[in-house]
Amino acid sequence: MVAALLVAPLAPLLGGTALIAADRSRLRIATAAAYGVALTLAVVALAAALLAVWKRPGIDHSWVPAIGMRLHLAIDGISAPLVVLTAAIGVLVVLHAGWREPSATYLGALLMVTGGALATFLVQDAIAFFLAFELVLVPMWLLIARFGDTTRPGERDRAATMFVLYTVLGSTLMLVGILVLVVSAGTSDLTHLQTAHLSRSTQTVVAALLMIGIGIKIPIWPLHSWLPAAHTAAPTGGSVLLAAVLLKMGTYAVVRLVVFPLPRGLHAIAPVVAVFAVAGILIGGLVCLVERSLKRLIAWSSVAHMGFVVLALMTGTTLGVQAALYGNIAHGVISALLFVVVGGLKKRWGDDDLQTARRALRQVSPRLGLALVVGFAGSLALPGLAGFWGEVLTLFSAWSPGDRPLTLFRVLAVAAATGSVLAAAYALRVLRTVWAGTDSLPDVVTDGGSVVAQDAHAVEWIVIAVLVAAVVALGVWPTPLMHQTAYGLAHVSRVLVGGAP
Template identity: 40%
Template sequence: MIVTALGAPFAVGLLLLLLRENVPGRAAAWLGTAAMALSLILLGLVWEGRSVVSGEVDEVWIRSLGVALHLGVTPISWPFLLMGAFLGLLCCVWLVREDTSPALVGLVLVISASSLGVFASLDLLLFFVFFELALIPMWFVIAWWGSTDHSPSDGSDRQSGSGNVARVAATRFLLFTVTGSALLLVGIVIVARDAGSLQILDIAGSSVVATVLIVLGFAVKTPLVPLHTWLPDAHGTAPTVGSVLLAGVFLKLGTYGLLVLGSRMMAGPFGEVAPYLAGAGVLGIVWSALACYVQDDLKRLIAYSSIGHMGFVVLAISTQSRIGLAAAVFGSVAHGLVTGLLFFTAGAMKDRFGSASMRIIGRGLYGRSPWLATTFVLAAVASLGLPGLAGFWGELLSLRAAYEVGEVLTKPQAWTALGFAVLGVALTTAYFVRAIRLLAQGEPVPHEADRELGVREAVVAAALVVPILVLGVAPGVLVGLYDAPVPVGVRAVAP
């Protein structure tokens, strides 16, 4: 079942890339929607309970290296898998339009399938292969369909100037992530040598050197300050679906890796780097909030905000506690849903006004496009952590994890980080309130491009609003998976 869940979108994506000249854009998007819907359903059905590895597949792949096609769903990976498939599905729905390129749909499917492969991998080499497999397709998504404020967000009318900007941003993204991957690969080799195995469930510890390399590799993907500089430009130029996948799925490859490889698999040496990780996390929270406050481009604002939200997740991971585990998973999922809604809304605005500049979009959206404005405001207040919405619990659980100190941080370290994180909460509220005032409120100035949400846009928005509300009022749906310690990094969780 899990092989089909990964293979279906991957096979359909490759097929669309090969037949891109012969398949209508709308048909390609519907085909991609069907493939991702099948993947989401299968991943939901594969779950057998938190005490086992669900849907485990373990077949020899490269016998001489001890590499296996080892896939499975753990209590940590299941929420990431569902979120990744769900966002991939919505990206395909978003592309249901006549001018969509079948190649873009194919790349979205390959990226989604590769990301799901990371979350499902239980073999280190297989993990790394999937980790890298999504990089080149994402380069093409940004470089070929990317845009600046002078071209539509779907890239249908690419201009030479915007194309150059997009290629520069895509190349910077690729160079940063490949460099991080090189560090990750060296760390994995050291771990495999020390443990004598590539199976994640069998590895109980490794050296500090390997842990540092692996953490640095994931820090680029997360991203942590100062390894974040690829992110704003990549988001600013990427098409809407590229931004959603980057923020909702790609960043989670980093946090998931820190959860499983960086911490649970190497709990002992991870304590040596945890204080530095917590420091980098809270630095990102405060610094990104200050950067957000001076942004005019809405997509860049959302990109910088992602750095701050990932800082909360990293702070939770660094505590190495049970509540920290729950906070990291919940925060990652909540961020994927809320930021996905923000980027879809920003994409809808850019499609209308040809720009993501808040100055160009203009004020008074409540009076000009009420449903578009309401969707944006809901996403913004969810992102700033309004109680009753998913973003609230992600931040609150991370703050609680720091307050309770955890397993590896000292009280001065944890509480200092907590103080900066609380400051970050206030700053986050400030810059999102500013964005709401600049866009939704004020005297409406009618624009010829003003229009309400279309059917496709409304379906995508509603599909994201529902889980944001459900997780906001019933966080136990997700937190309940971690009511008891979950030994992800040891074979004890196997059937």
């Protein structure tokens, strides 16, 4: 059982490294072989992750005593859904890569990002958490810089560099916060960081440092400016991993490093952060109303959705944290779906400009059209789809925010609800332009292929179908996930206000 814990992150990490190294050396491997190997490794990681989630084994070994870092891996109710999400997305992105001849380096980088993210959710040691956090940087940078948008190389390079630099700054600030916690708690065990005895003022400083550091990763407005650029430039697989997995690492870090160990510090800064989060919701929504690039639009909608998650976390209530964890998973699935669809559209169209008049997607490629409708419906939090529960619970928790300033949080709840309306508006805008299309165009497909060949087939369709199913399943049957997180929270935390919903 213990082996499953190690295999889940190490198989994709080492396998990915090997694929990249093999692609560099003189014995360049065939695309098909690389694809087979990568898919096998991703499936192995998913199997190991599922096994670990089911059996809940644990490892705790000394690793680097000089800095107090331990090899401590375990799964609890908070990390279990994220582990499953990451491993599943890992399989889907590798599968999806088969749509267009992938190079071994591309597959290796996808695997390494997946492995690093799995490691982040599995480690129970605060310093190793920072290490795992950094693991995804270089492969993700490689994905954007090497395999990104070839039409605008200058912008792509800038986006890749911005991504790395912002994230390194954020994670180093996070490291500073982690070290303060570890030194004063005398342990680096994530679940025992609460024992750190810090004065209220120190807690506030550390919480602020951590929130700025992690806020870059999540991202919270106004620290978000790397995200739209990175998403626009990244290849489809990279975008999916970025939205579905990497952003989740940020919110997970807030739960582990700020909400639990620093309740008094969080109490002091929560109103400010919550205001920024709601500003993100509103600004993200407004930008989406006018944004021309479809990929960039979805990136901005991510900023808005992560605003909901952060607002929920800032309430400091059990309901809030549950809403955040649910919203996390929901956004992971929905954004993965949207980026797969939009990435596919961008490949077919040559660009992703919404101003260009195009034929109706529902006629040209009905499958992609359906997926786009489900994705945006989930994104606007339609009841019965994944996005609904996270946002509704967030609004509930912000309406009765425990020991936070009541009036402020109620105002914020109203503002966030307005943000939901904006989400509906921009979702309908996109669906009207893309799904319904322009009728006046002649019946000729401009880039040559037949109408039917344009639709999603084979691996692309499988990936889309799985994600659509997940969006629907999470929407109509939220209880298993809710139970999972409630159970996890009950075990981990004594600092949250209010019981389980």
